[in-house]
Amino acid sequence: MNSHLTAYIALVCTSGVLNLYLCLKVFVKRPYYRNIAHFFILYTASITIYCFASAFGLMATSLEQIKVSTMIQYIGMPVSSPLGLLFIMQYLGMELTKKRCIALLTIPFVTLVMMMTNDFHHLHYRVFEVDPVLGAPYIHQEIGIWYIIHGVFTFGCMFVAFLLVLSRWNETGKVYRPQLISLMWGQLIPMLTAFLYLIGFTPPGIDPVPMVLCLSSLLYLWSINSSRLFTIMPIAKDTIFNSINDGVIVLDESNRLIEFNEACKNMFPLLNKSMFGMDFEKVWLSLGGNSFPFQLETASFMGEIQLIDDHSQHIYQVRTSSLQHAHNSKGVLIIFTDITELKSLQVKLEHMAYYDELTQIYNRRAFFQKCEQQLAEAKKLSSPLTIILIDIDYFKKVNDTFGHNVGDQMLKHVVNVCQTQLKEDVLFARYGGEEFVLALKGSTGLDGEALANQLRKSIETQPLLTTEGVISVTFSSGVAEATEETEETLYQILNRADQALYLAKREGRNRVRVYA
Numbered sequence: 293m294n295s296h297l298t299a300y301i302a303l304v305c306t307s308g309v310l311n312l313y314l315c316l317k318v319f320v321k322r323p324y325y326r327n328i329a330h331f332f333i334l335y336t337a338s339i340t341i342y343c344f345a346s347a348f349g350l351m352a353t354s355l356e357q358i359k360v361s362t363m364i365q366y367i368g369m370p371v372s373s374p375l376g377l378l379f380i381m382q383y384l385g386m387e388l389t390k391k392r393c394i395a396l397l398t399i400p401f402v403t404l405v406m407m408m409t410n411d412f413h414h415l416h417y418r419v420f421e422v423d424p425v426l427g428a429p430y431i432h433q434e435i436g437i438w439y440i441i442h443g444v445f446t447f448g449c450m451f452v453a454f455l456l457v458l459s460r461w462n463e464t465g466k467v468y469r470p471q472l473i474s475l476m477w478g479q480l481i482p483m484l485t486a487f488l489y490l491i492g493f494t495p496p497g498i499d500p501v502p503m504v505l506c507l508s509s510l511l512y513l514w515s516i517n518s519s520r521l522f523t524i525m526p527i528a529k530d531t532i533f534n535s536i537n538d539g540v541i542v543l544d545e546s547n548r549l550i551e552f553n554e555a556c557k558n559m560f561p562l563l564n565k566s567m568f569g570m571d572f573e574k575v576w577l578s579l580g581g582n583s584f585p586f587q588l589e590t591a592s593f594m595g596e597i598q599l600i601d602d603h604s605q606h607i608y609q610v611r612t613s614s615l616q617h618a619h620n621s622k623g624v625l626i627i628f629t630d631i632t633e634l635k636s637l638q639v640k641l642e643h644m645a646y647y648d649e650l651t652q653i654y655n656r657r658a659f660f661q662k663c664e665q666q667l668a669e670a671k672k673l674s675s676p677l678t679i680i681l682i683d684i685d686y687f688k689k690v691n692d693t694f695g696h697n698v699g700d701q702m703l704k705h706v707v708n709v710c711q712t713q714l715k716e717d718v719l720f721a722r723y724g725g726e727e728f729v730l731a732l733k734g735s736t737g738l739d740g741e742a743l744a745n746q747l748r749k750s751i752e753t754q755p756l757l758t759t760e761g762v763i764s765v766t767f768s769s770g771v772a773e774a775t776e777e778t779e780e781t782l783y784q785i786l787n788r789a790d791q792a793l794y795l796a797k798r799e800g801r802n803r804v805r806v807y808a
Contacts, residue, residue: 296495297429301350303503308343310509311336317516331379336512338375339505341368346502352429355422362420366407370400370442373449380453380475384460396449403442416442423497430497443490450483474515478508539608539628542615547572547588547624559608559628572626588612588624596631607635650700651707653728654721660782662719663731667782670733670774677774678740680730681789682710682747685766685801687726694760702765705756710747729786737773737806744769744804752802766802768793773807 315336322329342365349361374396382388406416419434435443457475485494485504494500515521539556543549549567557563560579567575576584580599587593593612598605608628615623646658654662663679670677684706691699703726710728714720719731732740748767755764770793772785788807796805 297350300495300498300503301347303506304343304347304350307502307504307506307509308340308347310506310513311340311343314509314512314516315340328379328382331375331382335372335375335379336509338368338372339509341365342372343502343505346499350429350498354428358422358429358431359420363408366404370403370446371397373446373453374400376479377449377453380456380479383475384456386456399442399445403438406438406442410436426497432497443486447483447486450479454479454483470518471515471521474511474521478511481505481507539630541572541626541628543572543588543624543626545622549575550623556628559606559630572624586610586612588626606630606632608632648722651704651722653707653711654719656721656723659719659721659723659729659731664782666719666731666733667774667785671778674776675734676736677785678732678735678737679772679774679785679789680732680740680744681723681770681786681793682728682730682744682767683769683793683797684726685768685797687765690763690765694758694763698756698758698760698763701758702756702763705754706751706765706767709750709754713743713747713750729789737771740771740773741804741806744771748802748804768796768801769804770794770796771804771806 315333318325318329318336319333322333345361345364345368349358349365352358352361378388378393378396403416406413410416410420415436415438417433417439418436419432421432422428423430423432454476457472457479461469461472481504482501485501488494489500512521536553537555539559540551540553541549541556542551549570549572551568552563562579563575567578572588573584576582585597586595592614593610595610596607597610598607600606607630609631611627611629613625613627615625646654646661648655667677669675684702687699687702690702703722707720707722707728710720714730717733719733721729723729730740730743732743735743748769752764752766755762770789770791772788772792774780774785792805792807796803799805
């Protein structure tokens with residue numbers, strides 16, 4: 293065995309050992325790595341088979357031994373390039389479906405079958421024999437039609453993988469670019485070597501590709517150890533950044549737009565990459581038509597913003613925080629969370645909690661909450677506050693005679709008639725059953741009595757028109773004014789109004805009485 297052949301075998305075995313080491317290293321640590329490690333394991337395993345089978349072929353002494361080693365090579369070699377492409381695609385966050393994987397591995401499978409059966413059809417190698425001049429293990433071969441198909445496919449996989457990695461160069465931070473360099477050269481080195489081999493620029497009768505794969509392996513090994521391939525990837529930033537449901541905008545230290553994610557693009561369709569470098573205030577004016585309502589200089593801020601377009605209204609929670617860029621430059625991170633549905637639900641829940649379902653005026657809970665505030669304010673300002681309690685006369689008779697459906701109509705009718713007489717600042721609520729309560733801020737007991745009589749006459753003169761006929765009702769009312777006692781409670785005022793109401797009913801109903 294001459295020295296050149298020994299050197300070839302040593303290089304090929306080195307490639308095999310390095311790829312086997314990479315395969316086992318990543319396999320052992322796969323629980324700590326991301327899913328791309330699985331394709332990398334298969335990728336390096338196929339190259340390992342290819343390299344060691346090539347080494348055995350270089351030690352062959354007969355055509356039969358060469359054919360056996362070549363068949364073993366074809367177990368790993370045809371699938372290595374598509375597995376490398378799948379590895380790159382998953383690294384870049386591209387979607388890998390079963391159909392795509394099967395499509396990429398179909399031609400390698402056919403190539404293996406064609407190689408195994410080549411002696412019957414000669415479609416892969418038209419001639420495959422020991423070189424008549426150099427002898428074993430050197431091979432003289434003439435390629436067939438399927439070899440060309442297989443070669444084009446292999447070159448295509450490596451070239452596409454190279455272009456995919458290259459396409460991410462500009463959007464990848466400098467700290468992660470060593471990973472891209474190792475991946476690009478890992479595809480480029482075997483591709484260029486195979487090309488030189490096919491056009492006759494390499495030693496005759498020897499496949500040089502397994503020899504140079506040690507360079508690719510060293511690049512991968514360096515990338516795993518130095519730039520933490522599999523654990524911290526530039527695509528991780530891109531995938532996570534664009535998979536966040538919140539809209540994210542990144543500004544530089546001069547408040548110029550430098551990045552945004554897909555969610556933000558969906559929130560603001562007018563946002564586009566041509567705005568990169570523009571002052572954020574100008575960007576926001578083109579998106580919302582108004583100035584951005586928050587100060588970006590604030591280290592951390594949270595607020596809400598409402599935007600209305602031609603079709604809908606959206607409410608966003610806006611959070612800003614400072615951001616440290618590379619080279620110690622500072623920027624601003626703006627996060628938009630769409631809370632439109634949450635706000636809508638909140639409004640519905642608040643309405644259910646504070647409004648009477650039948651009459652759509654305040655309920656008892658809302659009255660107490662708001663009237664307590666009004667009473668505290670009245671005491672603080674020494675201004676009057678008057679409570680009016682209203683009770684519909686003989687309401688049970690309406691229910692018993694016409695049914696509860698008409699009774700509900702009557703309650704809504706009374707509310708509607710009263711609302712036409714009341715000012716906006718009057719607190720009006722359903723107190724319970726057929727009872728209603730009003731709070732008059734800044735009004736005396738006499739003012740309350742006048743308003744109660746006005747409402748009573750309106751109800752008396754405006755009967756309810758139903759399919760059952762015309763139904764008239766009256767109501768009795770009790771009025772009580774808050775005193776100047778600082779310790780007086782709302783319950784005490786209501787109790788006095790209730791006593792006045794009881795007096796009005798005892799005296800014959802359809803009248804107003806003021807607590808004296």
